[in-house]
Amino acid sequence: MDSRFNVFIVCLAIGVTFVNGQRPSPGGCPKITSNAMNNTAKFDINKYAGIWYELERSFNVFEIGLRCITAEYLAKSDGTVGVVNRGISKWGQKVTIEGSGRVADRSKPSYLKVAFKYSPEAPYWIADTDYTNYAIVVSCSDLFGLFRVDSIWILSRTPDLPQSTMDALHSYVDRLGLSSSALSRVDQSNCPN
Structure with missing residues (x-):
């Protein structure tokens, strides 16, 4: 392969990584089917809200130095999803960013496209959830199946989960x-209410 092409691919990968705030990895994105862990066939955004x-x-440039992070999802009557992420910076400042999501594929209602101010729309899979305790969320984009950038989040309705649950979620990831x-x-x- 031409060395200029290799340099182009590396620059493209770095650019995509910083634009989406995701971490790079070799290979393509995994095939994710919604709620495979608990065999729930249909995703319900109202229960997820x-x-x-x-x-x-996983590493995400937009969350460097943040703690006490929450994500609030609001099911809207027009079928879109409001997203409000909150956290506390290492200097103690409250940080809030708002965005919106939409179902990207009606046959896969847990596959959203989410955009925040100053960022392009990104893929957002709710890979698994039981709605009341945990959710595994994945964002992944790939370049011809050779290289991918991804982010993974484990979310909970409470600030902690039992280690046995975390072990099962890690195994699923x-x-x-x-x-x-x-x-x-x-x-x-020590998070504020």
Whole structure:
């Protein structure tokens, strides 16, 4: 292959990574089917709506230095989803960013396209949820199946989950073809209401 093409691919990958705030990996995105873990066939955005605590995440440039992160999802009457992410910076400042999502494929209602101010629309899979305790969320884009950028989040309705549940969620992330070892804990201690 021409070395200029290789340089182009590397520059493109770096650009996509920083635009989407995701981490790079070799290979294509995994094939994700909604709610495979609990065998729920149909995703329900109204049951998913509400506040979720971010317990673990893979590297995401937009969340560097943040703790006490929550995501609030609002099912709107027009079929879109309001998204409000909140956190506390390492300097103690409250950080809020609002966005919106839409179902990207009616046959896959847990597959959304989500956009925040100053960012392009990104794929957003609710890979699994039981609606009342946990959710696994994945964002992934690939370049011809050779290279991908992805983000993984483990969310909960409470600031903590039992270790046995976390172990099962890590196992599921690995079965998706992603790496649970890429996840790091989000500090949810001493958070304001």
